[in-house]
Amino acid sequence: MTPPDSILLVEDDWQIREFVCIALESEGYTVHEASTAGHGAVQAGSIRPALLILDLGLPDRDGQDFIQDFRAWSSAPILVLSARTQETEKVKALDAGADDFLSKPFGVSELLARVRALLRRRHQERHDADPVIQFGDFRIDCVKRVVTRKGEALHLTQIEYRLLIFLASNPGRVFTHRQLLLQVWGGHAVDNHQYLRVYVGHLRQKIEQNPAQPRHILTEIGVGYRFQP
Amino acid sequence: MPFNRYLFVLFISVIATLLMLPIQEPSFLPNTALLYVLLVVLTASVLGRGPAILAALVSSLLYAHVFVPPLFSLAITEVQYLLAAGVMLVVALLVGHLTASLKNTARQVQARESQSRALYELARSLAATLTQAEVESTTARFLGDAVPGCQVRIIDPDDCATLSPPLPSALRETLQQRQQTLMTVGQGETGTRLLVPLIASTGLHGIMVCDLSGPQAASAATRELLETIASLTAVALERTHFADAARQSEVRHSTEVLRNSILAALSHDLRTPLTGLLGMAETLARGRISPERQQALLETLRTQAMNINQQVTNLLDMAKLRSGTIELNEAWQPVEEVIGVTLQQVKTQWKDREITLDIEPDLPPLYYDAVLMERVLWNLLENAIKYSPADTPIELSVRMREGRVVISVCDWGPGLPEQDNEELFGMFRRGCPESSIPGVGLGLAIARTIAEAHGGEVLAENRLGGGACFSLRMPVARAQYPAELDDKL
Numbered sequence: 001m002t003p004p005d006s007i008l009l010v011e012d013d014w015q016i017r018e019f020v021c022i023a024l025e026s027e028g029y030t031v032h033e034a035s036t037a038g039h040g041a042v043q044a045g046s047i048r049p050a051l052l053i054l055d056l057g058l059p060d061r062d063g064q065d066f067i068q069d070f071r072a073w074s075s076a077p078i079l080v081l082s083a084r085t086q087e088t089e090k091v092k093a094l095d096a097g098a099d100d101f102l103s104k105p106f107g108v109s110e111l112l113a114r115v116r117a118l119l120r121r122r123h124q125e126r127h128d129a130d131p132v133i134q135f136g137d138f139r140i141d142c143v144k145r146v147v148t149r150k151g152e153a154l155h156l157t158q159i160e161y162r163l164l165i166f167l168a169s170n171p172g173r174v175f176t177h178r179q180l181l182l183q184v185w186g187g188h189a190v191d192n193h194q195y196l197r198v199y200v201g202h203l204r205q206k207i208e209q210n211p212a213q214p215r216h217i218l219t220e221i222g223v224g225y226r227f228q229p
Numbered sequence: 230m231p232f233n234r235y236l237f238v239l240f241i242s243v244i245a246t247l248l249m250l251p252i253q254e255p256s257f258l259p260n261t262a263l264l265y266v267l268l269v270v271l272t273a274s275v276l277g278r279g280p281a282i283l284a285a286l287v288s289s290l291l292y293a294h295v296f297v298p299p300l301f302s303l304a305i306t307e308v309q310y311l312l313a314a315g316v317m318l319v320v321a322l323l324v325g326h327l328t329a330s331l332k333n334t335a336r337q338v339q340a341r342e343s344q345s346r347a348l349y350e351l352a353r354s355l356a357a358t359l360t361q362a363e364v365e366s367t368t369a370r371f372l373g374d375a376v377p378g379c380q381v382r383i384i385d386p387d388d389c390a391t392l393s394p395p396l397p398s399a400l401r402e403t404l405q406q407r408q409q410t411l412m413t414v415g416q417g418e419t420g421t422r423l424l425v426p427l428i429a430s431t432g433l434h435g436i437m438v439c440d441l442s443g444p445q446a447a448s449a450a451t452r453e454l455l456e457t458i459a460s461l462t463a464v465a466l467e468r469t470h471f472a473d474a475a476r477q478s479e480v481r482h483s484t485e486v487l488r489n490s491i492l493a494a495l496s497h498d499l500r501t502p503l504t505g506l507l508g509m510a511e512t513l514a515r516g517r518i519s520p521e522r523q524q525a526l527l528e529t530l531r532t533q534a535m536n537i538n539q540q541v542t543n544l545l546d547m548a549k550l551r552s553g554t555i556e557l558n559e560a561w562q563p564v565e566e567v568i569g570v571t572l573q574q575v576k577t578q579w580k581d582r583e584i585t586l587d588i589e590p591d592l593p594p595l596y597y598d599a600v601l602m603e604r605v606l607w608n609l610l611e612n613a614i615k616y617s618p619a620d621t622p623i624e625l626s627v628r629m630r631e632g633r634v635v636i637s638v639c640d641w642g643p644g645l646p647e648q649d650n651e652e653l654f655g656m657f658r659r660g661c662p663e664s665s666i667p668g669v670g671l672g673l674a675i676a677r678t679i680a681e682a683h684g685g686e687v688l689a690e691n692r693l694g695g696g697a698c699f700s701l702r703m704p705v706a707r708a709q710y711p712a713e714l715d716d717k718l
Binding site: 087105107193194197198200201204210211212213214218219221222 | 531534535538558560561562563565566567568569570572573586588594599600603
């Protein structure tokens, strides 16, 4: 049996720390706590956590800085906690290297689901990716560059295809507009958010049953998109 | 050209003399003199005093030389001819003087008339000004036209120190005590600086600093004009000052009202659910209830906390919108995007409520801030859900109407009261005050504020057959929609 994953929780509010701790420990994780960014950095260096949960509103340091420093030596997933209105903070944190975010107030089940998804993804990364991605009625063959729905070929433009591949190969993961533009169009297009919205719209028309209530390509408002298989 | 006028007089005199040569007879002599007088009078009335004197002198000489015997000599033998020459000179002087002063007066009257018309225009445009800056620019523009080359600015009485060169303190005191209407402070090579205090009934409202050329500054007319303009400007400044004060007190008053409303909302609409929360927590802590009831109580506790969260969110949203610091993060995006997100979130809170969605195909993209627009839709949906029976569906529809995208949220509830629907959009207005329906009465006010910031509107109406309908109308295509990036099939 593998040793339990260790999680580092950096959060200044003790009540949130307490319930997050209880919830995670009840799921069998080992949780280390820190109430300041300074303490958190020291802890991170000594325990080398498999997952970092970071509050963006720490009193002693900017969360974005903390993420950048952590990313310099660790590839462990980072889950960011923030208030609803801090959209720009979330985007900055994600662009700096965070993997996901939760808006306060959040529920325990939501938290555990995110933690499980992040850790699962981390363990999967060790294996080689499968050239065939499947979700719902869809099957993407990345070698032949063919997308089929119930066996029927689906016509996608080059950009739609690249967008879909990138999203679908990172299920559950949130991407900022900037990250998607960089991946699909390249560095010259990172500020043209409207292109992205247009193409996401097109893609939804083609793969969603009801584009206004998408099941696969979900909007994270003010932040970006998340793919759900 | 004055020199030309004199040459012209000489020329005319010689011509007249040549014309009169045929009557070079002693019997015609008095008439000849009269003709010369006529010439002088005409010259005076047309060309003014100087040429008239010249005409008189030349005419006298020509008269004496050409007509008075002995002919072609300047000798005058009889006294009467000398008298004629003398009369000619006096008449020339008198008529010339009268004409000149008459012309002068006419010119002055004309100048005054155009000046008073200009002043009237100034007074009129000053009356239309709303801010101090507008008053300043109006006055400066006017003076620039009226006194060419004049540089004007208006400074606050307290800002005398910022003048360059600095104002001597003695002068400053004189200004502050309003003893003089106009002061010359500097006479440099480039020009003269005049200071005109702007005094209205309530005191000194500023100082007009005029930089103009030396001769202009010395002219009485310019000074008089400056004083008149100063009094007009002072009155206008006083008016804007009072208007400002009135606006500020209005803002203070509405802030006060808002603060009171927030306090009232916090004390009632938040304390009530908090009391419930507290009671439930303590009941659970006592532990004397069955596991099933315990579970139910915990579920209620969670819902209650989410309700409070929603209300706090609304209070914060409104505070942020009201503080005026909100910046729209607008972008072109399909309307489906925000609808999808909102429905997804509404469904996590009200899992069992039926919401039907009807979207017209091929709607144009809209230019909006997604985060704020989500708040609008959330509030409209929440309202509909709260104020209609739980077993009736909420109908969400999006269509194109009269060049606008209309998003309607309709319910099968009791509908809106008959009176003015606008009331509903006020802050801290509750559909049913003191009811058990949670809320602080901000949802519609927030929805409307955000919609208006986007150039849209939110309207309320009753639908046929009962129920209420709230519709968000958004403008379409305010700017060029971006071209799509190159993309191949």
